[in-house]
Amino acid sequence: MADQTLPIAGSLDVTPQRLSRAQVLEWLHGWVVTVDHKRLGILYVVYGIIFLLVAGAEAMAIRIQLAWPGMHFLSPELYNEMFTMHGTTMVFLVGMTILFGFANYLVPLMIGARDMAFPRLNAFSFWMTAFGGLLIYYSFIGGFGLYGMGAAPDVGWWAYAPLTARAFSPGHATDYWALALIVAGFGTLGTAINIIATALSMRCRGMSLLRMPLFVWLMLVTSALTLITITPLTAAQIMLLIDRYLGGHFFDTQAGGSAVVWMHFFWIFGHPEVYVLVMPAFGIANEIIPVFSRKAIFGYPAMVAASVGIAFVSMGVWAHHMFTVGMTSVGNAFFVLSTMLVGIPTGIKIFNWVATIWGGKIRFATPMLFCLGFLFQFLIAGLTGIMLSVAPWNWQLHNSYFVIAHFHYVLVGAIVFNIFAGIYYWYPKVTGRMLSETLGKWHFWLFLIGFHITFDTMHFVGFLGMPRSIYTYEPDRGWNHLNFIISIGGMIQGIAVLIFAWNLVQSYFRGRKAGNDPWDAWTLEWSTPSPPPAYNFATDPVVHSRRPLWDLKHPEDPDWKYEA
């Protein structure tokens, strides 16, 4: 079944065979000036993985510093830079770029298009994001931070006013933070516009909106949400720069500005941002779980509705990050309710995934293992989210390690797990070679074990009153052993990621040939050769259902007979 020639044929393979110096330069030049959605997708993902290693190294430094009370591995200044840069990097330079990379690569292939709607905007967006990342890392050389010392941004990735005012953050570290994210943010907006235009107007014949693969749906919703959420952050950062250099008083409390207004701006961005990151991850799970369960996704219309519902509700929950800033009791109650409501569409998604597995024939290949880990972890993350939405309990848990545990359950347990799943799943399509399953299983199990040692334990140390953002802690608070355990788990995850990086490199040269359709999957990208040729499809495909390849493989029992 896997390698049968399907009616949707590819075009010529133009990969160069032998490389001279001139050819290498030509090849490099090709990558720099490319407007091909697949190449840009690869650039996004590679760039994201490089920053994943950087941010991972920052996390390791943090965990060494916290392994024992009173450690002197990092100075307080350097520690503050590490946690600020770890958070900023993971959100803006790893999560966003890898997920947008997936979208860039996959959306046109999945909807039967030859490229994105605006290929040049696409290239422009990638390079804006890339230069934003380089700019913020240049601050290690070019900027000075909080009072006294520090070279990189050190005000936390939330950058609360008035700590960012020039009185408290002289030098330019905070400027690097604001400017770099404005630059990267414009790149993000460009890609979001591009994805929306592509999904709405570039679909092949027969692909109505309700036949789009769920990954494309999720990227469409995510992109719409991105347009709404990045804007207030950019606006707030411009206001911050006006405060710092043009004598504005938006957030400058010493001149009557408001620290609370910054919090509102930041979280109106910051909370939907979590969904901007997690919904593409849902999209990946929506593609992988059905294929490895050998069943159609359960409740497709409900999944679409739930995604739109989550995006909608997510814009009305931001102040649950602010239960401790002294809102009125009615204000607090409102945000308790709106936050709890997110649980309903999210619950629907989890139930639908369970129902998809139910009655299937589950194949435990590496992509599926990561997705199954995601399902358990996302369930827990959702439940700890409910706990945090209970405002009085939040007064205790807010800014404690419980919160760190919760959002790492979302960002690592759900998003990074699904990113790994997606890379194992689509790497054969992108490179033409399979990733090593043996190394993949090592990667999965080590990462899973390390993840749970680290982040399960963090919940407890939060219950015991340990706040976040502290570079050291008192030895008599009962946090010592737990912190040591957390650090051990962190190191195990570090080793797992190194195995993954090695797997990526060595499989590129020595991996088993993949063929067009190694997983026996159902969406259009698997009908093209691996890697797909420039312009993807020699003839425009025509589809009749949500699973065009299922229809081709099972002409006796096609989907279009059953879909409403």
Next chain:
Amino acid sequence: MREHGARAIRLVSLPLLCFAAVSAAPIAWADGPQSSPSIFAPASTPASSIQDLSWFVLAITGGIFVTVGGLLAWAIFRYRARKTDDDSEPAQIYGSTQVELAWTVIPILIVVVLFLTTARIIFAIQDAPKPQVALDVTVVGHQFWWEFRYPKLGIVTANELHVPVSSALEPRPTFLHLLSADVDHSFWVPQLAGKTDLIPNHPNDMWIDPRHTGLYVGQCAQFCGVEHAKMLLRVYVDTPEEFDTWVKQQRQPGMQDSSVAAGRHIFETEACTNCHTIAGTAATGTFGPNLTHLESRATIAAGAALNTTENLHAWIQDPDHFKPGALMPAMQLSGEQIDELVAYLTTLH
């Protein structure tokens, strides 16, 4: 497939472990004389009602976890591909309106219950009326220390808050008015109440009514700069008699002892007076902690070091020794001058 079964068991037992670890942790992990500032060892009404609420929420979420996690684990185990399987695909099921409706309605009901319970506790804590007998304290957050003002008692002190014990028969709650002198901070003593932020231009209020005497520790819970980690909090809950004695003592001006006049002279003529106050002397600075009764405190530098002669000496010589990034500069005094200064400071009972 055994490992999947084992994983399922481990995951299902997680909430149980959670309960066990939380209840055992303050005992099992305690290294020093103090117990952990655990949110599950409350000693004041706000902290207790939060704990009760949290058990209720844990029970509901734990139930959801066992049910959904159990179904998921069972599905993974039951529907695994087997070697004996043929090549055929399983039956394709696209959805079911009844089932989907059911698992939409049940979560809605759970949300209603959780929301109403939560709202009741929000109003009970946040809108609690302030009784006449309440003690008023104004808390001012500074980089990186706490200022405590008792406006009706005329007391100003730092880093170690003294409050009277409160009981059902003789309620004596303490109402804290929270201000900031510079950046955002957050007042958090987990055993007494949830945290509330101290934000410039945005005064906040919270209250505690500790039921047991003793020392309760906490610390700043909103990142406030380089030494955020060493902005520690100590709350002493005194018996009414102890509290009255403490108040009486704190209202005295600074001790005058002619045997340490040299040290006092250094204090009054060096830069110390720019930032510190000692009542009854020329020192009236307010940028740093009030030192009038320094010796009544157990720690210096917002809890970063014990209040001993050696530590005071080391602190004045180079504050970065305990707290790199603290805003107090090294005073550039000779060893002899510091000895005399410390001798004076240690008389400030």
